[in-house]
Amino acid sequence: MMDSDVFVQSLQDLGVNFFTGVPDSILGGIIAELMNRRLYTPAVREDEAVGMAAGAYMAGKMPAVLMQNSGLGTSLNTLISLNVIYRQPCILIVSWRGQGGKDAPEHLVMGEVMPQFLDTMKIPHRTLTEKTAAEDFRWVADTFKKQQIPVALFITKGVVKGLHP
Amino acid sequence: MTMRPEQGTLISRAQAMAALLELLTDQPVVVCNGFPSREAQKIADRPTHFYMIGSMGNAPAIALGVALAKPNKQVVTFDGDGNVLMGMGTLATVGALKPKNFIHVVFDNEVYGTTGNQPTISNVVPLEKVAKAAGYVNTVRVLDRDDLVYEFQDLLKKDGPSMLLIKVNEFQEEAERILLDPPDLTKRFMNAIKG
Ligand SMILES: Cc1ncc(C[n+]2csc(CCOP(=O)(O)OP(=O)(O)O)c2C)c(N)n1
Ligand SMILES: [Mg+2]
Secondary structure, eight states: OBOHHHHHHHHHHHTOOEEEEOOOGGGHHHHHHHHHTTOEEEOSSHHHHHHHHHHHHHTTOOEEEEEETHHHHHHHHHIIIIIIHHTOOOEEEEEOTTGGGOSOHHHHHHHHHHHHHHHHTTOOEEEOOSTTHHHHHHHHHHHHHHHOSOEEEEEOTTTBOOSOO | OOOOGGGTTOOOHHHHHHHHHHHOSSOOEEEOTTHHHHHHHHHOOOTTEEEOSSOTTOHHHHHHHHHHHOTTSOEEEEEEHHHHHHTTHHHHHHHHHOOTTEEEEEEEOSEEGGGTOEEOSTTTSOHHHHHHHHTOSEEEEEOSHHHHHHHHHHHHHSOSOEEEEEEOOSOOOOOOOOOSOHHHHHHHHHHHTOO
16 A cells, blocks of 8 residues: 555656645645645635646646546546646546445446446546556656647545545 | 626627727637627637637636647636526636636627626626625626726736626627638637647
8 A cells, every 4th residue: 555645746756836625534634745845736626626727727837636537527528628628737636436346326326337427528547456567657647748638537435545544 | 688787788799899809919818608709700810819619618728728728828717697507616726726817708698699688696696796706806896998998908807707797788790600610720729829
């Protein structure tokens, strides 16, 4: 299991310097670490977070948005009618609720279709593992810079230390 | 055009926008989707303007991102009543974060003008009061051109976040679609607000 401070430091090392989002329990440790470092601007909806990140990007920042995968549904229109068509990249740190069908009922549909859902929107994605982390982070930064659209990094339960390990 | 009671003497959104744009120079302006962007492009197309063609409701969120990243630049957003209602949560985010350099202008025609004047509910929901309750520092509602110029000049001198809500009539300029491709709008805006 990766420590939250290692995760946050890895993103900072890539140059990420604007963090916003809406919490999920899987992301609790990461958000706590971001708050400790006074790097986190809380949003009230995921589409708002994506909009803020786009503004920050245009003002010279490298932004990341943290969200539960349900938030991909909430922010879909912003992701495609702002980020994709205007070529405004951001890093989506998405917790994968409902993975493998083992979660509360509200997570099961999105948990199952999420990768295809992003494929359909042509948003590149990858799932973080502790073993491949260095490569995963490099891929995220490269994709951000080359494609100039949102890029998603999925965080499954237990890969990054949460608030209650 | 059906007149609503308050509306007899109101100016149009384009007239209000022209008056505001005369008072602005190189401030970043994020304009919501629909006719507000098209009219802004027609009245005074500046590289510091970011015209939205989609993501309805997100104009203040985008402007907030700019304002937080550039705390020394005054950032303006031109918004519509339907847009504000759709992204109303952002009033709370702005009110809580209190960026001093944030000015939110709302052209309130009480309709979704761009899609054919379907009524919104801003005739019964005073959006500047919602903003005030959410924590905006200055909120003003104006009904005519003189007040609009006076109040906007005043807000430009004050620490925000501020909301200027302008009651406008339903008149819509003939204004063409946004001319630049979206990626070019992004690049132009980024270059214009550098530094
Ligand atoms: C998510 C979404 N829903 C609906 C629309 C269609 N639409 C485009 S502009 C608009 C009206 C915007 O109303 P308002 O903000 O009051 O601006 P006005 O046109 O009155 O100036 C609507 C409903 C859209 N673009 N996106
Ligand atoms: Mg309207």
